[in-house]
């Protein structure tokens with residue numbers, strides 16, 4: 163704030179004729195409609211300085227914004243776990259709400275899961291990074307492990323997958339220290355069988371309470387809502403403000419999505 167005039171940083175950048183700063187502030191979401199104490203918008207300030215280039219830039223921005231739509235900020239969700247654990251089936255259950263038989267994933271699949279606004283929770287858009295669990299893809303996982311993402315380690319609650327959960331949790335800890343990963347057992351509750359649990363020392367080593375394991379069935383859908391809520395509550399806290407997309411950007415996004 164410019165103390166004597168009630169300037170926002172955008173007003174000040176216009177006042178000083180700093181085009182690069184104006185561009186960055188607008189890109190970061192600065193509000194071009196705020197007025198100074200004497201009722202001047204940043205555009206008025208640029209105009210009073212005779213900065214025609216900046217005036218044009220702000221006019222164009224205002225025109226784009228008037229037809230832009232607000233879209234949810236994107237969050238990343240990374241699914242890891244052994245081959246056949248049920249990662250792809252779970253991703254489909256999360257994004258589409260149904261159960262479909264899946265083939266093994268070669269390399270990586272990216273699914274888009276959109277969560278509408280609900281009771282104060284902002285709209286969310288997840289990119290689900292579904293990493294092929296077979297050993298030959300193991301070395302590629304490091305590329306997709308980023309601090310900003312949420313991690314879900316998935317294992318088959320019906321077989322000995324539980325014994326290699328340690329490797330996955332350990333890998334997440336090494337690549338993104340400080341992340342508390344969610345642990346999910348698939349095929350739970352089917353035929354009345356809850357799910358197997360990893361050995362207690364493994365859970366302890368990763369600070370996971372056995373009650374915190376999310377037991378679900380992608381086939382029946384039981385337990386899926388619990389996972390959704392766990393993911394959404396973390397993402398709602400982590401995610402930045404909503405993005406604005408101009409009509410031109412929206413069109414490009416739709417075209418790419420349809421490819």
Ligand SMILES: Nc1nc2c(ncn2[C@@H]2O[C@H](COP(=O)(O)OP(=O)(O)OP(=O)(O)O)[C@@H](O)[C@H]2O)c(=O)[nH]1
Nearest residue numbers: 245246247248249250251264266267295349379380
């Ligand atoms: N009954 C039942 N079957 C499941 C469940 N989850 C996955 N499956 C089945 O298990 C098989 C393997 O599931 P995928 O989702 O392909 O496993 P994945 O973890 O993606 O495996 P990779 O891609 O090889 O890493 C599929 O045939 C699914 O239909 C579940 O919760 N219940």
Ligand SMILES: [Mg+2]
Nearest residue numbers: 249250266267
């Ligand atoms: Mg898969």
